[in-house]
Amino acid sequence: MFSYTFHWNQALKALPQMLDGALVTLQVALLSMVIGLALALALTACRLSGNRILGSFATAWVEIARNTPALFQIYMAHFGLGNFGIHLSPYTALLAGIAFNNAGYLAENFRGALKAIPDTQTRAGRSLGMTSVQAFRYIVLPQMLRIAFLPVTNQMVWAILMTSLGVTVGMNTDLAGITQELNARSFRTFEFFAIAAVIYYVIAKAVTLAARALAARMFRY
């Protein structure tokens, strides 16, 4: 049986503190996406380059990023590297872990988007006198970004939720870290976790809606 009386007025006093944490969460997620996108483009370029070493490096990255838990990746960034004397702060370790994960998934998104564009379009462009760079720049790339856009926003939502794993490496300034600390202090587990869940939901939903609105404007025919 669930026997628990909620003390909302006590818990809501901590709301400003939790909202500060939410800002840190959003900041980590945004930064990890920026870094992740840059890395993903680089990985995609490696795979398209035809160079075997670069190609297998990119494949290995994508394989590890996609097939191991994000928790493991973040933990390794802190304690794994720490074993070799490389000390990342909890913030950096969390950011590095998520950026690594993002890059893997985003590179795969880009690959899927590229595959969705028929070769014949490039050939048609070339036969109209475009150089291969022009054909890629004016025909393939805009379509790739369009196809990949919504999966990319998905990854952004995923990145926001992944920041909550920072508590495993001692992160105490983001929303999950602050929630955890408030909980430890007062044992009002359910109030604080419920508030945190609502905040996470609102952020994630806002990102999704903003992305949809942006897509509607950008990709009008």
Place this chain on the structure above:
Amino acid sequence: MKTSVLALGLVAAAALTSQAHADKLDDVIGSGTLRCAVVLDFPPMGSRDENNNPIGFDVDYCNDLAKALGVTAEIVETPFPERIPALMSGRVDVGVASTSDTLERAKTVGMTVPYFAFEMAVTANDKSGVKSFEDMKGKVVGATAGTFEAIALEKQVKEWGAGEFRPYQTQADVFLALSQGQIDATVSTSTVAQANVKGGKFAGISVVGKAPFDTDYVALFTNREEYGFINFLNLFINQQVRTGRYAELYEKWVGGELPDLTAKGVYR
């Protein structure tokens, strides 16, 4: 006739279910099992032996309690931050989990009288140059999230206005980070500090002194409204001390001077 049988059946059923008004003490005795939340990442209070069996002071304490109740004990491994959710969701009956009896927490759960008391010790990485509690000022320090010492240490770091505090999820992570040099020092219970330094799993760390925090009295806890059960638990703790079992368990798991479980000059 048929209706009267049915009515009789209903009355009988009602009589039986009214027994369900039983409190937690009855429930535990009735079910024949006492489920204890124990932290198994906290030697010597709770850990696992080579065969993965739970061992430690808290484990023995739970077994004693079950014996006193005439039931079998079930050790439910519960990390520090999950003690309350485990109790509230009904996965455990009682917490035997080195839980500090703060007033803040007593608003949520029912605490017994103290069953154990910890002194706090500073453990430092040998390369950090930390030789005492005061040396920690301005350094990166850490402790296990949700513990008495973590709350006290974080407050201290804020008071110093220098350095950084990092809460880790488990005691093992704290000592791993400490031996890697990710944090310079930690405050933990002296029993835990000794066990980890002597255990030899973590290299390059040593206990450098005491931390001037209040004695950390820890209590058993259960649901706040279960007075009957809390009464039983209080008497049980009293009996453990009176019969010398507390001293025996302390000698077995910790050793040294037996901590006093009473505060001078005040009841309870």
